[in-house]
Amino acid sequence: MIRIELAPETLDDIDRFIDHLARHKIVDAAARVQEILEAIQILSRSPLIGRPVRDGKRELVVGKDSRGYVALYRCF
Numbered sequence: 001m002i003r004i005e006l007a008p009e010t011l012d013d014i015d016r017f018i019d020h021l022a023r024h025k026i027v028d029a030a031a032r033v034q035e036i037l038e039a040i041q042i043l044s045r046s047p048l049i050g051r052p053v054r055d056g057k058r059e060l061v062v063g064k065d066s067r068g069y070v071a072l073y074r075c076f
Contacts, residue, residue, distance in 0.1 A: 002044045002075075036062050036069055047075045 021029040050058035
């Protein structure tokens with residue numbers, strides 16, 4: 001199984017995301033964060049699941065429509 005390391009700035013991204021959800025009074029903010037973290041865990045089993053973008057990076061699309069997010073990552 002592949003190990004996943006989150007970049008230090010990821011915590012800042014999550015904080016900004018939670019603040020955004022709070023400002024817009026989204027009631028299931030914790031569930032949305034959990035959904036993103038669970039999707040990232042899928043990368044430990046299927047690291048090439050995301051579509052290739054640039055500079056050796058890939059992006060994993062999590063959710064859809066207004067609940068859609070993109071996680072940018074790189075396989076080493």
